[in-house]
Amino acid sequence: MQIVIFGAPGAGKGTQAKILSKRFNIPHISTGDILRDSVARATALGNAAKEIIESGELVSDDLMGGLVKETLQNIDFDKGFILDGFPRTVNQAEILLNIFESLKINNPYFIVLEADHEVIVSRLSSRRECSNCRAIVNLHDIEDPKVYPNCEAIDTLMKRKDDDEVVIMNRLKIYDDSTLPILNFYRDKFNIISVDGTDSIDEITNNILFAIEGAA
Ligand code: AP5
Ligand code: MG
Secondary structure, eight states: EEEEEESSSTTHHHHHHHHHHHHHHHOEEEHHHHHHOOOOOOTTHHHHHHHHHHHHOOHHHHHHHHHHHHHTTSSSSTTTTEEEEEESHHHHHHHHHHHHHHHHHHOOEEEEEEEOOOHHEEEEHHHEEETTTOOOEEEGSSTTTOOOSSSSSSSSOOOOGGGGHHHHHHHHHHHHIIIIIHHHHHHHTTTEEEETSSSSSHHHHHHHHHHHHHHH
């Protein structure tokens, strides 16, 4: 099961990718998570990317293309993966086509989560991430804003620096200007599956599974 999950910041890519990753027992490759881990560990990549991520800008295509190529080469891609956060520019979309071609990855599922800006701003302003188990939650769904009930560790819920409202607006603009054009570029190359990202988490998962079965 080879899946690319695509959509605006806050559309729910990470939430659905984690569910699908467990369900199909395939790795979740999130370029955002890889970059944030690198920042936390202060690696060369992390130090180069820190300010860019925190301002909501995009890390360079060359750096990201190399990172994704290396990551895909080092997993059992025949068994499957779910790629979240790449591609984000038409140039990255071309890089990904080349990577798929060189690794003989044919016909991955390309899932687009659709959500309007209003829903996204509300979701991202109240998103928290558990720094221990990496779960993504929303303050609307939990009682204590510091404790993720499914994790043993306490006081681990953190707000991402790029979930500040000004940065969210910048990320959305970049998505509209640089990332959305990928859909036109891929239209005749992949079977694009669009799913309403404003439904409940469970409904979205079911719709993705239904669409995947239909496309199989
Ligand atoms: P990245 O980490 O990829 O961030 P993003 O694309 O902006 O997306 P998010 O992670 O913010 O949102 P999401 O769609 O995963 O939503 P989530 O499931 O969390 O990238 C971060 C940065 O890294 C970039 O800005 C850039 O700087 C850099 N970067 C990464 N990849 C790059 C690349 N390829 N090239 C260049 N730079 C790159 O959900 C959001 C919230 O909504 C959560 O609170 C969740 O609980 C809630 N929620 C989810 N689904 C639902 C639902 N159905 N109903 C109600 N609430 C929901
Ligand atoms: Mg995410």
